[in-house]
Amino acid sequence: MSFDAKSFLPGLTESPGVYRMIGANEEVLYVGKAKNLKRRVSSYFQKNHPSPRIAMMVARIERVDITAVRSEAEALILENNLIKSLKPRFNILFRDDKSYPxxxxxxxxxxxxxxxxxxxxxxxxxxxxxxxxxxxxxxxxxxxxxxxxxxxxxxxxxxxxxxxxxxxxxxxxxxxxxxxxxxxxxxxxxxxxxxxxxxxxxxxxxxxxxxxxxxxxxxxxxxxxxxxxxxxxxxxxxxQHVDSGKDEDVDVIVAVQQGGLVCVNLAMVRGGRHLGDRPQFPQAGGEGLSPADALLAFVEQHYLDHPAPAKLVVDGAESDTVQAVLAEVVERTPIVIAARFQNERAWVEMAQLNAGLAIETRLRESGRATHQLEALRQALGLAEAPRRIECFDISHTQGEATVASCVVWEGEGMKKSEYRRFNISGIEPGDDYAAMRQALTRRYEKVAAGEGVRPDLILIDGGKGQIGVAWEVLSELGLTSINMIGVAKGEARKAGLEQLIHPDGREPQLLGGEHPALHLIQIVRDEAHRFAITGMRARRSKTRLTSKLEDIPGIGPTRRKKLIETFGGLAGVKEATVEDLCRVEGINRKIAEQIYNALR
Incomplete structure (x- = not known):
């Protein structure tokens, strides 16, 4: 069934809203937003479309669904929610880049x-x-x-x-x-x-x-x-090489295709100084992705969350097209140009070089990850190489501020956006088994109810006790079809001597320090350990800093005042050693040790 655009377009509203391109078998091909629905949707049905990828999508359209809203802000929110839930094949999604410093x-x-x-x-x-x-x-x-x-x-x-x-x-x-x-x-x-x-x-x-x-x-x-x-x-x-000599703010955006990958590289120039760049890869690229498509998608997503400078220098897409996209997402559209002068050409060449290097690194890591996953499949006797691995670890200080971490490996590397921490409460201090039980229950009870993402392999940082408790949780939830393995530290905690503990009671497996599967396991396990420790320290610090010196026996108003004055506040007291505390007038070593221990 072909889509009759001529009869559909005249009746479209000019309100802001969201449109969904629907293909065969009700497949959602694309989700977009617009200030003016009629103008934006009409642009897809030109005779000569500049993008082959979009032309390919338009050829598959059987229906267009429209949702009009009251404002552009509502359209943005609705579009974002629909893209996340529907995952249309022709939408290009970049990683969340809201964390620019x-x-x-x-x-x-x-x-x-x-x-x-x-x-x-x-x-x-x-x-x-x-x-x-x-x-x-x-x-x-x-x-x-x-x-x-x-x-x-x-x-x-x-x-x-x-x-x-x-x-x-x-x-x-x-x-x-x-x-x-x-x-x-x-x-x-x-x-x-x-x-x-x-x-x-x-x-x-x-x-x-x-x-x-x-x-x-x-x-x-x-x-x-x-x-x-x-x-x-x-x-x-x-x-400061490649200094423009002018007090100007410029973003340099290039798109490079190499080895089947497309990279968009954003370089930032502020006050005429080149501050470096950041390569970006699409999380989902759709079909027939070209450098121009990727650059336009990046520009639209990036400048929704970040202010645009006065000028953009682009390479990989037509400057007029980029300016038209920016007009949809920013109030004051910046000047968009191709490189003209020597310094602008130098910026573009640097950005292109770094994009190429980023692609080479991504391809190299991708090949290594594929090799490691296949080695892991063979070592554990799995039917298929795991696509998603989740690893759990427990961290605390003598039972205080217990935190469990869950980190995720998916595709070609760690997926930090899906990490989770669990603040453990209601257990005996230091009971790692109870902590592991609580963390796994909280993570997988939603999976058992048909919600959340199901992993292909679960790693547990621990030995027989931890893996036994973890397997009990999966059994209670009816999720024993998920593969699970424990990673026990080797003799003297030496890397390469780790043992893999199977929940079915098989003999522990020793892969050896050079095994590619163990390298992957170590990467994921170490990341879980790091994530748990940083969470525990943050929780412990928050708990301790809220406690007051008044709660420490032997610390009256005079001593409290002296401590605060000497160290510039409670944070300074917390960082002081026992010897530092002893130098304060009226604080002997016994009291110093009490303060030191109480704040830790």
């Missing part, structure tokens, strides 16, 4: 410089986004060296009685104890802001004026500080 400067009395991820807050100025956490942290360290702004939390800042280590190593001017006046510190904050805005010449000019003023007052040590700042800044700018 920023550099922030707070609006406090003595503004704080810090690395930040998350939702924006009022009163804080954000600079970025940066393509990676490394790039943002490197910039924070650079700003510390140049302008020596504080980075400490407000609670620590308010309770300092003496300068911290950062002041001693010349990374902070110690506004907490008044070693720099407010006007001078405010000027340093202003210079850091100008630097982050890309106004490097203004920063250098200002430092030059201050250096000359200090020299005129014969304050040569002060002048030398400004001189060193200027030299450091000039060195940074000199090392």
């Amino acid at each position: 920023y550099i922030a400067i707070s609006g406090d009395e003595a503004p704080r410089l810090f690395y930040y991820r998350g939702a924006f807050e009022k009163g804080v100025r954000y600079f970025g986004p940066y393509p990676s956490g490394w790039a943002a942290r490197e910039s924070v360290q650079l700003l510390q060296r140049l302008f020596m702004l504080r980075t400490c939390e407000e609670s620590v800042y308010r309770n300092r009685s003496r300068p911290c280590l950062l002041h001693q190593i010349k990374r902070c001017t110690a506004p907490c104890v008044g070693l720099i006046d407010k006007a001078q510190y405010a000027n340093d904050v202003r210079l850091a802001t100008l630097f982050l805005d890309g106004r490097h010449s203004d920063v250098i000019d200002n430092l030059g004026v201050r250096m000359q003023e200090a020299a005129d007052r014969f304050a040569f040590e002060e002048a030398a500080v400004f001189r060193d700042q200027i030299r450091a800044l000039q060195t940074v700018l000199h090392k």
Whole structure:
């Protein structure tokens, strides 16, 4: 049955909404949203469609379903929910990239410089986004060296009685104890802001004026500080290759196809400085995916969540087409161009090179993962190589703050978006078996009810006891068809000597340190261990920090005040060693040990 577009399109509404392209056997081919449903849907039925992939999809359409909504925001939410639930074959989905880091400067009395991820807050100025956490942290360290702004939390800042280590190593001017006046510190904050805005010449000019003023007052040590700042800044700018020489914000987006894979690489230029790039691969690519299709899909998804800069330099799709897509998702459409000048061509070439390297790495890892999965299938005697592996681990400190982790390997690597932690409660402290039972029950009772994703293989970090409890849980839930194996640590906990424990009572299996299946098991097991430990530490820290010094025997108001003043707050007391605590007036070693143990 062919779709009669001529009779369907005239009756379409011009409201915002979501459309679903339906193929044979009620298969959902594509889900999209639009500001104007009539204009957007009509664009698919042109005689000469620019995308072969979309032309292929249009040829399969038998029906178009329309849902009109009240606003673009509602259309976005509905589209997102439908794509996740229906998984249409022609939708291109990239990994969730909402975690781009920023550099922030707070609006406090003595503004704080810090690395930040998350939702924006009022009163804080954000600079970025940066393509990676490394790039943002490197910039924070650079700003510390140049302008020596504080980075400490407000609670620590308010309770300092003496300068911290950062002041001693010349990374902070110690506004907490008044070693720099407010006007001078405010000027340093202003210079850091100008630097982050890309106004490097203004920063250098200002430092030059201050250096000359200090020299005129014969304050040569002060002048030398400004001189060193200027030299450091000039060195940074000199090392910054591919600097545009302009105070401009640009995103460089290229799409490269190689070895059957398509990679979209996003490079970020802020204030004329190239901050690095981030390669992106589609999670689901549909059929006939071209670089242009991938680039357009990435642009639409990325700029829904992140502000667009004033200019985009693109390679892999027509700039006019990219601009039309952006007009659908941003309020102020940036300028979209192909590379014209030398610096723009250099940015594009760098992005293309890094995209090619990312593809080579992905292909190499993909081949290795396929080999490891097949080796695992053979070693465990499975009918098919597992596509999804889930691994559980338990972590606690002497029974305190017990946390269970569940990490997921799917496809070609770890799928962090589906990791889960379980805060364990209601058990005897230190009872790992009860903790494992609780975690597995909470994870798989939904699977038993027909909800959630069913794994092909479950790994349990533990020996016979843990695997026995885990198998009991699966038996109670009627899920014994899921393959399960325990990973027991070898002699002296040496890597390569791990034993695989089978729930059916077979002899433990020793694969050997060079076996590719064991390499895969170690990767997943170690990730579960890491995820459990970080969760446990976070939970323990939160629990302990909420406890008060008042709860410790022998710590009265005078000693509490001394401790807070000496270490700048409860967080500082928590980090202190027994020897550090003993140096506080009125604290002997016995009391120091009590404090140390109580806060841990």
